[in-house]
Amino acid sequence: MASTAKQQAESAKEKGNFFFRKEKLGAAIEAYTEAIVLYPTNAVYYTNRALCRMKRNEWPDVATDCRKALALDSGSVKGHYLLGLALLRSDDADEAVRHLDKALDLARGGNGGLTMVEDVWQELSNAKFKQWDIAAAKRRERQSDLRNRLRKVLLEMKQGASRAEGAPMDIDASTSNEVEGRIQGRGFRAPVVNLEDSDDEPQPMSPSSPSFEAGLREMQATLAGRAEPRSQESEAKSQEGEQSGGVEVEGGESSERGGGRSREAPSTSGATEEAERGGDKGRRREGGSLTEKERMQRDEQYEQDVNTLENVFDKAGAPDRPGEVPDHLCCKLTMEIFRDPVITPSGVTYERTAILEHLKRVGRFDPVTRATLGEKDLSPNLALKEAVQCYLEEHGWAYKLT
Amino acid sequence: MAGSSQQKALSRIAANRLQKELTEWQLHPPTGFNRKPTDDLQRWIIALDGVPDTIYAGEHFELQVEFPEHYPMEAPQVIFTKPPLHPHIYSNGHICLDILYEAWSPALTVSSICISLLSMLSSNTVKERPPDNDRYVRNCKNGRNPKDTKWWFHDDKV
Numbered sequence: 077m078a079s080t081a082k083q084q085a086e087s088a089k090e091k092g093n094f095f096f097r098k099e100k101l102g103a104a105i106e107a108y109t110e111a112i113v114l115y116p117t118n119a120v121y122y123t124n125r126a127l128c129r130m131k132r133n134e135w136p137d138v139a140t141d142c143r144k145a146l147a148l149d150s151g152s153v154k155g156h157y158l159l160g161l162a163l164l165r166s167d168d169a170d171e172a173v174r175h176l177d178k179a180l181d182l183a184r185g186g187n188g189g190l191t192m193v194e195d196v197w198q199e200l201s202n203a204k205f206k207q208w209d210i211a212a213a214k215r216r217e218r219q220s221d222l223r224n225r226l227r228k229v230l231l232e233m234k235q236g237a238s239r240a241e242g243a244p245m246d247i248d249a250s251t252s253n254e255v256e257g258r259i260q261g262r263g264f265r266a267p268v269v270n271l272e273d274s275d276d277e278p279q280p281m282s283p284s285s286p287s288f289e290a291g292l293r294e295m296q297a298t299l300a301g302r303a304e305p306r307s308q309e310s311e312a313k314s315q316e317g318e319q320s321g322g323v324e325v326e327g328g329e330s331s332e333r334g335g336g337r338s339r340e341a342p343s344t345s346g347a348t349e350e351a352e353r354g355g356d357k358g359r360r361r362e363g364g365s366l367t368e369k370e371r372m373q374r375d376e377q378y379e380q381d382v383n384t385l386e387n388v389f390d391k392a393g394a395p396d397r398p399g400e401v402p403d404h405l406c407c408k409l410t411m412e413i414f415r416d417p418v419i420t421p422s423g424v425t426y427e428r429t430a431i432l433e434h435l436k437r438v439g440r441f442d443p444v445t446r447a448t449l450g451e452k453d454l455s456p457n458l459a460l461k462e463a464v465q466c467y468l469e470e471h472g473w474a475y476k477l478t
Numbered sequence: 479m480a481g482s483s484q485q486k487a488l489s490r491i492a493a494n495r496l497q498k499e500l501t502e503w504q505l506h507p508p509t510g511f512n513r514k515p516t517d518d519l520q521r522w523i524i525a526l527d528g529v530p531d532t533i534y535a536g537e538h539f540e541l542q543v544e545f546p547e548h549y550p551m552e553a554p555q556v557i558f559t560k561p562p563l564h565p566h567i568y569s570n571g572h573i574c575l576d577i578l579y580e581a582w583s584p585a586l587t588v589s590s591i592c593i594s595l596l597s598m599l600s601s602n603t604v605k606e607r608p609p610d611n612d613r614y615v616r617n618c619k620n621g622r623n624p625k626d627t628k629w630w631f632h633d634d635k636v
Contacts (some may be wrong), residue, residue, distance in 0.1 A: 336516035409550060409584045410491065411498035430491075434584050436553040 092124060101128045108157045119149035126158045138162040153182045157196055160203065169207040177201040184416070194429075197415060208472020220235040223389045227382065339394040357375045405464050409434065410445060413474055416462045418454040422447050425457045451469030483611065488548040495550055496520075497603045508592045515529050516606070520545050523559070523614055532600045537635065540601055542571075543588055549583055553582035555625055556591060563605040566598065572624040 092107030108125035115121070122145035129137045145152050162174035163169075233410045335430035366374070401413045407427035416428040422445040426434075434443055435451055444451045469475055488496065494518050500587025503513060514523040524541040546552040556578050558571035566574040577586060577594060578586035608614070618627075 361632050409495075411495050411502075430584070437548065438582065438584060441583075443583040446583065 081114045083217055085111040085118065085121070088114060088123065089118075089121055092121075096124070096128060101132055102153075103220050117148055119145040119152050122148070123154040123158060124153060127154070130158055130161065135162045135165040137202065139166070151182060153192065156182065157192075157199070161199055164199070164203050166205065167367075169203055169210060172203040173200065173207055176203050200404060204468070204472060205475040206474065211265065212472065213398060219389055223385065226385055230378060230381050234374065266319075269274075309435070360456045394474070395470045401467070401471075401474050405460075405467055413468070414457075414460060417460045417464070418445075418459040419455050419457040419460075420449055422449075425460055428454070428456075479523070488545060488549065489547050492545060492547060493548040493606070495517065495543060499519065499589070501589075503589060506589075508589050508594060510590045524588075524592065526592070528562070528564075529596065529600050533602065533605055534599055537562065541592075544589070550584035550586070551579060552624065553578055553590070554591070556621055557624060563603055563607065564599060565604065565606055565608055567608070568611050569607055569620075570616055570618055572614070572618065574629055576629070579625060579627075 088107050088111035092104045092111065095101070095104035097106060105125055105128045105151045108121050108128065111118070111121045112125070122141045126138045126141035126145065129135075129141065138158055139162035140160065145155040146159065149155065156175040156179035160172045160174075160179060163172035163175065168305045176199055178198060180193065180200055183192045183196050226284055405413050407417070408424070408428055409430040410427050412427070414425070414427055416427045418431060419425045420431070420442045422442045424442060424444045426443070431443075431454065432451065435449065439445060440449055500519065507513065510527050511527040512527075512531060514525065516523065521540045521542075522543040524543065526541060528537035528539070530536075538560065539562050542555075542557055542559045546554065552553060556573060558567060558573065561567050561569065561571045567635040568574075573595070575594065575598060577583070577591065614627075618624075
């Protein structure tokens with residue numbers, strides 16, 4: 077009895093395969109359903125039906141079939157693969173990645189074949205990219221929120237100090253415009269000045285973000301009238317009222333203007349006369365409860381804190397900014413980040429599929445050194461594979477396929 | 479045969495790799511070369527200026543690079559559409575340079591080909607066609623692909 081049902085199920089599956097090849101998906105689904113009814117414990121019937129449903133974009137049904145298939149056979153490549161795809165459509169990137177990872181492992185280990193490995197990889201990359209995209213957006217939001225709040229705190233601390241000293245906070249409207257350009261210049265420039273000290277980070281913060289500008293307007297209200305120009309560069313920017321904000325803007329015209337005038341704090345040298353005037357007005361309004369030196373130290377402290385704050389957040393956000401994958405993590409043949417790197421006796425590492433293709437199509441030599449090379453000379457480069465994994469964990473955007 | 483394979487669209491791997499090469503080219507083009515902007519990834523037209531202080535100073539040449547379906551596992555087809563006078567360059571633009579044919583390696587790039595060509599030009603001292611130019615060009619009439627030629631590489635001095 078049982079064997080008859082099994083045989084009938086097999087022939088129903090064959091019928092299903094036949095319809096599937098003819099792209100008669102409805103008929104194929106019926107046939108596979110028949111097979112399942114006859115013999116409900118064969119995972120392949122479910123994955124085959126899932127494949128038909130995938131072609132009809134019936135994703136929830138794909139997921140259901142795959143889960144049944146995986147319950148019967150947890151090592152089903154197709155089950156994990158198709159479930160991964162379905163989960164991607166339902167925006168469950170984490171689960172999708174889990175299943176696609178599993179499918180990739182199984183396909184690489186077993187006889188899934190190169191196309192299967194490639195297909196799974198593509199989808200896995202998509203899933204990981206999506207996963208990163210969601211997580212990165214959250215991180216960005218949290219960081220920007222915290223950044224704004226900390227900026228406010230710094231400002232409030234400074235204002236608090238001023239009030240305690242009895243310094244009035246009102247700003248003369250006629251001077252605020254004049255000062256505006258300079259303060260913005262300082263604000264935009266400041267983090268860059270700090271970056272130059274820190275020697276390795278070439279990327280300026282993003283000064284054009286609205287929250288930053290809002291923060292600046294706040295800072296400006298407080299700083300107006302007491303601002304001490306910080307550097308020649310910042311002066312140059314303020315004079316132009318420029319907001320572009322980038323490391324490439326260097327002192328230029330300002331160098332002949334403000335140079336040479338020395339102050340107590342080293343970074344405030346190079347003040348221009350215009351800034352001096354602004355400073356004078358501020359000092360007059362303030363009523364002189366602080367000595368000039370104290371005021372300057374306090375402002376300096378504030379500015380340093382703001383710079384450090386921006387710098388820290390800028391660095392924290394750097395891995396999430398898409399860029400170029402370093403060359404040493406990319407295959408010289410595919411020019412893409414390694415997936416399955418193998419090393420030759422010459423010491424050059426290639427993507428496995430690419431070097432195999434080369435040996436088959438082009439010739440039996442190392443593409444870079446031209447030393448004789450055969451398939452059996454290749455060994456997996458595990459260290460590099462791990463390095464790639466680490467890099468991808470930090471820089472999820474690198475999963476983006478071109 | 480190779481001529482007809484050139485018509486085939488790029489494979490996904492080829493398209494990916496070329497996209498990367500193009501990005502790299504745009505960031506760091508080889509000195510003296512200028513890719514004409516087109517949206518055809520499979521066929522690049524590249525202008526080339528003769529290097530100052532060489533016999534080609536002040537001259538302008540043009541290359542055409544066509545990529546086969548399975549690039550970089552197959553060499554691109556590289557010809558001069560405005561050829562310089564050179565003992566290894568035929569008047570129909572075909573170039574006698576081993577890396578374009580049997581010494582091709584997928585680790586080579588458009589950039590590295592350009593640099594090889596530039597050094598081939600810069601080291602030359604006599605402006606003349608290859609000795610067998612007329613015969614070769616006559617044999618190449620029907621738009622023959624230089625990759626189909628059985629090249630016999632003269633020497634590597636020039």
